[in-house]
Amino acid sequence: MTFGLARQRVEPTRTLLAFEVQLGEMDGREKRVARNEATSREINEGIQEAHDGAAPDEHLRMLCECGHESCERVIAITSDEYERVRSDARHFAVIRDHVIPDVEDIVEETDRFVVVAKRDGTPADVAIEENPRS
Ligand SMILES: [Zn+2]
Numbered sequence: 001m002t003f004g005l006a007r008q009r010v011e012p013t014r015t016l017l018a019f020e021v022q023l024g025e026m027d028g029r030e031k032r033v034a035r036n037e038a039t040s041r042e043i044n045e046g047i048q049e050a051h052d053g054a055a056p057d058e059h060l061r062m063l064c065e066c067g068h069e070s071c072e073r074v075i076a077i078t079s080d081e082y083e084r085v086r087s088d089a090r091h092f093a094v095i096r097d098h099v100i101p102d103v104e105d106i107v108e109e110t111d112r113f114v115v116v117a118k119r120d121g122t123p124a125d126v127a128i129e130e131n132p133r134s
Contacts, residue, residue, distance in 0.1 A: 033067025033100070037092060040065045044093075045132055048082055056080050064113075066098035073098070075113040089131040090118040 026034065040063040051060050059076035073095050077085075085093045092104070093113045099106060100116075108115035 030103075032069055033103070036067045036069055036071070037065055040071075041092070042132060044082065045086075048079055051079060054079055059112075062093065064095050064098055065092035066094040067100060068098055071098060077113060081110075085115050086133070088117070089133075091115050092118070 044062040044065065047060055047062050051058070054060065057078055059078060060082070061074045062077050062082065064071050064073040064075055075093055075095055077093055082093065085091045091107065093115055096109075096114050099114060104116040104118050106114050107117045
């Protein structure tokens with residue numbers, strides 16, 4: 001699906017349709033990865049909200065934010081740690097085995113999860129556009 005908009009700079013008020021257009025530029029695998037990441041992040045946002053007021057060192061169980069379609073792993077992460085991950089729209093918390101080395105770099109490691117940063121390019125752009133906090 002393409003409407004000839006793909007190379008245009010996207011406005012902040014872009015719609016879901018525009019997101020789909022952008023996804024149309026990617027191959028099937030990248031598209032799935034971007035969708036899965038956006039979905040797990042939305043769910044994790046909800047988990048964090050549900051634990052509003054939890055002790056700073058309490059481990060919340062959140063979904064691994066890797067782009068693997070079949071991933072059902074959970075990570076133990078505190079609300080503070082998650083807040084730090086989310087302070088950069090390109091950062092995702094994943095279990096170590098689920099890092100996808102060709103599209104992301106490890107920027108932080110704990111014994112429970114690693115934080116990856118999307119490299120420049122379309123997957124990172126989608127991560128930013130899909131940020132529910134933007
Ligand atoms: Zn995973």
